[in-house]
Structure formats: C-alpha cells, structure tokens
Amino acid sequence: DAKTTQPTSMDCAEGRAANLPCNHSTISGNEYVYWYRQIHSQGPQYIIHGLKNNETNEMASLIITEDRKSSTLILPHATLRDTAVYYCIVKGTGFQKLVFGTGTRLLVSP
Amino acid sequence: DSGVTQTPKHLITATGQRVTLRCSPRSGDLSVYWYQQSLDQGLQFLIQYYNGEERAKGNILERFSAQQFPDLHSELNLSSLELGDSALYFCASSVVDRGEQYFGPGTRLTVT
Numbered sequence: 644d645a646k647t648t649q650p651t652s653m654d655c656a657e658g659r660a661a662n663l664p665c666n667h668s669t670i671s672g673n674e675y676v677y678w679y680r681q682i683h684s685q686g687p688q689y690i691i692h693g694l695k696n697n698e699t700n701e702m703a704s705l706i707i708t709e710d711r712k713s714s715t716l717i718l719p720h721a722t723l724r725d726t727a728v729y730y731c732i733v734k735g736t737g738f739q740k741l742v743f744g745t746g747t748r749l750l751v752s753p
Numbered sequence: 754d755s756g757v758t759q760t761p762k763h764l765i766t767a768t769g770q771r772v773t774l775r776c777s778p779r780s781g782d783l784s785v786y787w788y789q790q791s792l793d794q795g796l797q798f799l800i801q802y803y804n805g806e807e808r809a810k811g812n813i814l815e816r817f818s819a820q821q822f823p824d825l826h827s828e829l830n831l832s833s834l835e836l837g838d839s840a841l842y843f844c845a846s847s848v849v850d851r852g853e854q855y856f857g858p859g860t861r862l863t864v865t
Contacts, residue, residue, distance in 0.1 A: 677852045686843050686856030734852045738808045741854060743796035
C-alpha cells in the first residue's frame with residue numbers, strides 16, 4: 644500500500660471550512676484514498692473514499708488531484724465535535740489491511 | 754453508533770493471565786478485523802476473518818489468537834499477558850473486503 648504524508652496538526656475556527664491535505668505520491672492506479680477520523684479513544688469512523696473523481700457525502704468532500712498524488716478532505720462547516728485525528732489511507736482492492744499512519748490532529752476552536 | 758459491538762468495555766487483569774475479547778459485527782457484514790492501539794504504536798492491524806476463515810494476518814503475536822464463529826461474531830484471545838499488551842483493542846467489520854470498515858467502541862485492556 645502507498646504511504647501517505649499528512650501534517651501533524653491543524654487548527655480551524657468553528658463554522659469555517661477545514662481543509663486537510665494528504666500526499667500520496669506513490670499511489671497506484673487501482674488504489675483508493677480513504678479518510679477516517681478518531682475522536683479521542685473512540686473507534687475510528689469512516690468518512691469518505693474516492694478513486695479519481697471528487698466525492699461528497701453528508702460528512703465531507705474529498706478532492707483528489709488529477710495526477711492522484713494528493714488529496715484534500717474538506718469539512719465545510721467545522722464544529723467542535725469535529726475535533727479529532729484524521730487519517731488518510733491509501734488502499735487497493737482485495738484482502739488488504741488498513742494502514743493507519745499518525746494522521747492529522749484537527750483542533751476546532753470557538 | 755456503528756452497529757459493531759464489543760465486550761467488555763474495560764478489562765483489568767494481571768500479567769500471565771488469559772482474556773477473551775468479543776466482537777459482534779454489523780448485521781450482514783462477513784468480514785471482521787481486529788486492531789490494537791497502544792500509545793507508542795498507534796493503530797495496528799492484527800488479523801482479519803471472512804465468513805469464518807482467516808484471510809489476512811498483521812502484527813499479531815503468537816500469544817494472540819482469534820476466530821470467527823458461524824454466527825459471524827468473533828473472539829480475540831490474548832494469553833500469557835504482558836504489561837506491554839495494555840492497549841485499546843478495536844474490532845471492525847465490513848460487507849466483504851472493503852476499505853469502508855465500521856469500528857466498534859473498543860475494549861480497553863489494562864495488564865497490571
């Protein structure tokens with residue numbers, strides 16, 4: 644599985660958009676980009692995933708660059724409850740494990 | 754609520770003992786995954802079962818074993834416990850092998 648690089652931490656004001664970047668320059672053509680988050684000591688929560696096209700769901704939007712070497716997770720209106728560690732994971736199809744790196748610690752402040 | 758349940762929530766035991774952690778996947782999910790999260794190691798994949806069969810193994814110690822039963826619930830057995838086994842243990846499930854895995858609330862194991 645391709646490795647990912649994320650900033651260690653980010654801050655965001657409540658109500659503003661949080662844009663979390665991820666670099667995955669060695670991603671292969673059949674590998675997806677997944678985002679998870681973990682609120683303190685809770686089980687990780689699946690957010691969104693994509694292959695090439697931008698994706699949006701009720702939680703977030705995922706923007707993948709045309710060369711697929713990087714992506715951005717967007718939380719459009721961050722709330723205090725979005726404070727968590729966000730993990731960007733690249734995974735192919737088939738029986739492969741999720742490899743969690745160190746993630747980005749997002750702090751949303753009033 | 755992810756639909757994945759884990760018991761017990763907390764477990765405190767002594768070194769050398771053996772414990773069993775239980776996981777019930779979401780209804781309809783055939784794959785179950787076990788992960789360990791300790792302070793110094795982060796989230797580590799241990800093992801995956803699909804419809805009762807072991808499908809993938811990660812950094813699981815020989816002292817640890819798991820199984821998935823016909824009703825699809827899974828158990829993780831940890832034996833000869835050491836202080837370093839203290840961690841959060843998460844179970845996740847998915848329909849088949851998918852990256853969209855749904856995690857339970859975890860079992861916090863403390864070995865004293």
